[in-house]
Amino acid sequence: MNLAITLLVAIAIAAIIGTVLQQNEPYNNYIMKFGPYWFEVFKSLGLFNIYGAPWFLALLGVLLVSTSTCVYRNTPAIIKDMRHFRLGVKEKSLRAFHHVDEWQAPDSAASLAESLGKRLQLRGYQVRHKQHNGYQMVAAMRGGMGRLGYILSHVAIVVICIGGLLDGNLPLKLAEMNGDIKVETRDLPVSKIPAESTLGIENSSFRGSVNIPEGSRGDFVFLAMRDGYLLQKLPFTVALEDFRIEHYPSGMPKSFESDLLIIDPELKEPLRKTISVNHPWVYKGYAIYQASFSDGGSEMQLQSWSLDNPTAEPLQIDAVVNGTQRLATPRGEYALEVIDFKPFNVFPADEESGKKFRNYGPSVIFKLRATNGEAREYVNYQAALMVDGRPFLLSGMRSTPSEEYRFLHIPMSADGSIDRFMRFLAKAQDEALITEVTQQQAATDLAMQPDNPMYSQFVNSMVGLVQLFITEGIDAVVTVAEQNVPEERREEALSSYIKVVQGVLGTLYVDLLREEGVDVSSGINEAQALYFDDALNAFSLIGPYGSPVLMRLQEYKHVEATGLQITRAPGQNVVYLGCVMLMAGVFFMFYLHHRRLWIRIEENEGRSSVLFAAAAHRERSDFDKEFETLCADLRHNSNSVLSRI
């Protein structure tokens, strides 16, 4: 028994470790968390998959064995105890009981035995009589089933463990140890997955998952194994006809369901059924669950604007989610990896809008990977985002998934085009133009002539400043100020820098307006001024944005994929049987108390002396009470003449 308790506690502790330490993550995460040394230690202890670790299974094994032996040892005694009434108990041992009472009664032993026996029966006791020579013995018993509770609950433990074992992946582990199977860690197309990483349909228990895009099919699932996976074949093909998802106003999924088709060589007609969360489909012992959903390879057209040559015609790119393609740019070749597509994006709306949520419309998420492998992640929204009534094109950037996106707001023209912005950007990038403008400013504002010794230095630094702003953004300008100007004069220096940049770009902007045929003789209007500010804000971020191109999402075709979990668990019903036994057993144990009563009646000259004794399997305080009332009752019914001795 000590063993039992130790086991229970030991398993509990092991289980705790397993919850504190994230299980079955990619090994790299662990290496990053614990460093190579501890990683190896933990790995060898199987801490990354405790519940499959040999020592943990061993613990369960010991529990199984010890419980069975324990039941095996106790059961015969308990059964015997449940069935025997112990009519032969000696008077001495009766008197030794904790609950004893005795009294005298006028009636004959036989009749008394009769009536008291009845009395006990009325109280739900089973009663047996025996005529010994010289005295009558009445033995009664109740709640024997309580003892069965122990057997039930403990056998249940064994049954559950066995059921669990049937469903566990122990066989796989063994096969792996023998080298019969090998966990695949590369991500390969299914057709390329080697045979030693593929499991046939004979594998009787597994739990795998697979994503099936709308309109396609599969006859396999992937079993996640530590840092890799195995391919599990199915004896039938599952096809996804249609996937539907509904959302709450908050954008949170409300329900999703899949119209599935099972194509089984053994069937003339394919089977059709719709599954949803909490409503699986069980076919031939394979259970198919609606587990998740994802993008199934949405197709879209992207318009790629060069940020190095803004006035060039944008390229049309046909992209598909999870697809990759090469992208030649002045900064070298990039790989465009489309990660995800969202048909809508709901976020909490700001207060004044009155509405709780706001839909930002479709978006595409992609990575641009340079040849050196470095990649930045971008999210681009298709629809114009209105801010104070002005339309912007929204694109977010981050260098690691853990960061928040930093958003670039590109001001659009009323017609939703960004050509104008690009033309302005082109001017701002044009060194010759900038130089020209600065020279003019030097001449007009500062009345500085080219022969002035400061002249060229002044012009160069101004040009440098503007270029810095355009290519690396406002932060770079600030850094320059921090490096070159002492603390106390930094403020004003910075503001003068910014004035310069604004001055130069302002002049370019006015040129732009002129070219567009706007009459600027009487200054520019509010809207034009705002556009200028917006454009400058955008410029100041284009550097950090770090992309050679700006992608605009055009047409798209949304394709969804259903995430199915397909399992085979022959042990499930065994486990359920065990569970039922466990529940029954536990209630029996606690709510049926095994109690025994004995009434020994000895008759001499027409009087009977009654000896009443009782015992409960576990002396519970309630039993004292019951005994009291029993005594009172029995005395009362044997109209005892003498009160308690």
Add this chain to the structure above:
Amino acid sequence: MSVSSEVMQSEFDTTPFLKRLGAFDWVWALLVIAGSLFTHNLYGQLMDGYEVGILYGSAVGLIGLGWGWKPLRGFSLAVALISLAAIGLYGAELARADTSFFLKFLISSQSAIMWMSALYVMATATYMFALAVGSDFSGKVASAMTWSATVMGTVGLMVRWRESYLLGADIGHIPVSNLYEVFILFSIITALLYLTYERRYNNRAIGAFVLTVISAAVGFILWYTFDREAHHIQPLVPALQSYWMKIHVPANFVGYGAFALAAMLGVAYLMIDRRPEGMLAKRLPSTEVLDDIMYKAIALGFAFFTVATVLGAMWAAEAWGGYWSWDPKETWALIVWLNYAAWLHLRLTKGWRGRPLAWWAIVGLFVTLFAFVGVNMFLSGLHSYGTL
């Protein structure tokens, strides 16, 4: 040891249970049946077969409990009437919560829950006072407060249930779906369990201890409401949209409540155990009785927790595609269960009693606490709704 005449009477009369029931018992039964029929045809179109089963199942359970524990009837009737009043006042529009006086200040779920919180805290103070000065009267007052707090809490949940449907038929669900809601459930169930023992052992001194836990829960509810705005009704993620929730969660909380009760008895036990001559020792039940109630509470908790865990496994099999995934919440349920299994073995097979088990029961409460709050706070997993 003498037997109170009342017990004598009941024990003396050996007529079968059903025959012993009086007119009132049958009125009670009829009321409950009527009530569930009423509910059925009022909301029947929102229920699936299982839920109808659960409805009538709980009706039968309620009748039985009401027969075994008379005070439950008054309680249920109060809850039913007040909740119906609130639902009536709402009619079909949630906005009434701010316009109708009674809803605004008394029985909209939010107000009802605030009343519950206030009353529980007051009850705790009163129980402590009663214990300190040994005043029987204030003890009775404390019980009354506890009863009314429990009524208000239950009303709060009932009305919240309705409110969720007023938010939108597709949002409606039984209010046991997140930490905020289950903490209310926890307070109510713990209180009810305590009240049964209070009557059974006819001693109010334990109240000071048990209500302390409830007040702690109330503290959490208030923080959660005012700091985290957690009282807003949230729609359910698909995995939670199942009849299983209606049985799995309540079963769990009978377990949690019982364990909490046991732990506080453990505290009481240790306090008198330390100073056997002290004032507490005079006013609290004897250590033997405490020890016995502690066992009963843990036995009850263990039984229900076993059922709850099994139900959980069955639900998991349906929602996640496996009856056991070693998901943190699942695993912690197992840990709690093993912990009390060990406790029971120590007591029932090794014959341990008293101090060590009292300590163990207290530690058990922290294990339990972690299983139902800690996991959501610190660990992620399939259960990671109801996160803080």
